[in-house]
Structures are given as C-alpha cells and as structure tokens.
Amino acid sequence: MAERxxxxxxxxxxxxxxxxxxxxxGVNISKEARSAISRAASVFVLYATSCANNxxxxxxxxxxxxxxxxxxxxxxxxxxxxxxxxxxxxxxxREQKGKKEARKDKKADSEEQDKSREEENDEDDERMEEEExxxxxxxxxxxxxxxxxxxxxxxxxxx
Amino acid sequence: xxxxxxxxxDNRLVSLPLSRIRxxxxxxxxxxxxxxxxxxxxxKATELFVQYLATYSYKHGxxxxxxxxxxxDLSHTAEESETFxxxxxxLPKKILASKYLKMLEREKRDGKVEDDEEDEDDDDKEEESxxxxxxx
Numbered sequence: 001m002a003e004r005x006x007x008x009x010x011x012x013x014x015x016x017x018x019x020x021x022x023x024x025x026g027v028n029i030s031k032e033a034r035s036a037i038s039r040a041a042s043v044f045v046l047y048a049t050s051c052a053n054n055x056x057x058x059x060x061x062x063x064x065x066x067x068x069x070x071x072x073x074x075x076x077x078x079x080x081x082x083x084x085x086x087x088x089x090x091x092x093x094r095e096q097k098g099k100k101e102a103r104k105d106k107k108a109d110s111e112e113q114d115k116s117r118e119e120e121n122d123e124d125d126e127r128m129e130e131e132e133x134x135x136x137x138x139x140x141x142x143x144x145x146x147x148x149x150x151x152x153x154x155x156x157x158x159x
Numbered sequence: 160x161x162x163x164x165x166x167x168x169d170n171r172l173v174s175l176p177l178s179r180i181r182x183x184x185x186x187x188x189x190x191x192x193x194x195x196x197x198x199x200x201x202x203k204a205t206e207l208f209v210q211y212l213a214t215y216s217y218k219h220g221x222x223x224x225x226x227x228x229x230x231x232d233l234s235h236t237a238e239e240s241e242t243f244x245x246x247x248x249x250l251p252k253k254i255l256a257s258k259y260l261k262m263l264e265r266e267k268r269d270g271k272v273e274d275d276e277e278d279e280d281d282d283d284k285e286e287e288s289x290x291x292x293x294x295x
Binding site: 007008010011014015017018019021022023026027028029030032033036037039040041042043044045046047048049050052053062063064065066068069070073076077078080081084085088089091092093095096 | 179186200203225
C-alpha cells in the first residue's frame with residue numbers, strides 16, 4: 001500500500017482538540033502553529049519508533065513491544081511520560097481483556113468459532129488496517145483496537 | 160479514577176487513531192511488526208507530546224502576551240530547548256524577506272562571489288513577519 005503524503009499526518013481535528021485542552025481557555029492558536037505541532041507529532045512518532053526499534057533489535061526481537069516504547073521515552077528524555085503511560089497501559093490492557101472475555105462468552109453461546117483467531121488477536125496487525133476509512137475523522141480507541149468482524153453488533157466496550 | 164480519562168475532556172483512553180499511528184510507524188523500513196500494546200503506547204505518548212509541546216511553547220514564548228500560540232513560539236522552543244531539539248529542522252526560524260535580502264547583499268559585498276542557491280526553506284511565508292501568523 002503506497003503512502004500518500006497526507007497519510008503520515010495526524011487528523012487535524014484531533015490535534016487541535018488536544019492542543020486546546022492543554023492550553024488555558026481563550027488562547028488563540030494560529031493555523032501555522034497548529035500545522036507545525038501536527039508535523040512535530042508525526043516526527044515524534046518516527047523518532048519514537050526508531051528508538052523503540054533499537055531496543056527491540058538489542059533484545060533480538062522483531063516485534064516492538066510496550067517495554068521498547070517505554071525505553072524509548074526514557075532515551076528521548078521524555079521520562080515525564082512514563083508514569084502516565086504505564087497507568088494508561090494498565091487500563092488499556094484491562095479493556096482489551098474485558099473485550100476478549102465478552103467475545104469468548106458470545107462464542108460459547110453461538111456455535112464453535114475458530115479458537116486460534118482469539119490468540120492471534122493481539123498479534124495480528126493486519127486487521128487494523130481495514131478499520132479506518134476517513135482520514136479526517138476522529139476515531140475512538142475502542143474502534144481502532146478491536147479487529148473487524150469480531151465485535152457483535154450492539155456490543156459496547158468498557159471505554 | 161483519573162487514570163482512565165487521561166486524554167482530557169472526552170471519555171476515550173486515546174484520541175489519536177491507532178491505525179494512522181501505525182501507518183506512520185510502519186513507514187520506517189527497519190520496523191517489522193508492532194505489538195498492540197506498543198501501538199497504543201505510541202499513540203498515547205504522541206498525545207502527551209502534543210500537550211507538552213503546546214504548553215511549553217506557550218509558557219516560554221512571546222505569544223503569551225497576546226494570549227496566543229504562534230509558529231514563532233514553536234520554532235523558538237525547538238531552538239532553545241534540548242528536549243525539543245529534534246524538531247529544529249522542521250520548525251525553522253523565519254525571517255523577514257527584506258532582512259534575508261540584506262543578508263545576501265552583505266555577503267556579496269564582503270566578497271562572497273557565489274550567489275546563494277534557492278533557499279532550502281521554500282516556505283513562501285517568508286514574506287510575513289514572525290508575528291503575522293494567520294489567526295485561526
């Protein structure tokens with residue numbers, strides 16, 4: 001899949017909202033400033049990824065894991081992020097676990113499904129690519145994180 | 160508990176779309192695969208980064224006087240702060256076109272025979288002063 005230039009940008013609306021919520025009320029943010037921060041965020045992702053990847057390589061692994069990202073933050077001198085990141089990760093993992101369990105229950109009710117699909121859940125990056133359609137919309141994490149086709153209609157995650 | 164709502168006013172754990180973060184991460188050729196937790200953490204870290212960059216720049220910048228955050232506040236941060244130095248190339252300082260022309264003239268007079276090539280900073284906004292950001 002070829003990447004168009006805009007694919008390496010993050011959605012404007014989301015970036016703007018994050019900025020607005022961080023700054024005191026009533027502060028004006030120029031368009032240029034907004035676009036600069038958005039670009040900076042993309043660069044941050046690249047920098048963090050490259051850094052995390054070094055740790056994975058050092059650990060002779062091919063898959064980036066949570067520890068690699070946290071080590072990268074340390075390396076990049078963003079130690080201040082580590083505690084809040086760890087907290088969020090815990091919540092995230094609990095949510096994922098909850099979803100998994102709910103799916104398992106549903107499966108127990110319906111006829112047997114492919115069990116191995118469950119295990120591949122976390123490792124299967126490919127499915128997530130089909131998730132997003134519209135580049136400019138905000139997407140709640142609950143939609144991003146779950147593989148397509150395995151959330152029964154009407155199911156609400158614990159977010 | 161606040162832990163679950165770290166991303167601000169809304170109820171989601173993270174607002175940046177994980178799939179887009181993943182696209183950016185995968186654009187690095189040396190990366191093979193990314194575990195789900197790592198993807199989540201990267202997205203969350205990016206949010207924290209945006210918040211940090213914005214607040215830091217506002218706090219240390221001149222825009223504060225006018226209750227605004229401008230490009231120049233950001234490029235100032237990239238230049239002055241070690242933490243944000245990795246952004247220096249993408250957030251260059253801007254100068255007035257007139258100042259730049261004067262620099263060129265001075266260099267010519269001082270015996271630098273070579274004309275400057277096309278400025279790498281192809282940003283057309285060189286015409287603007289640093290303060291003349293678009294109001295959003």
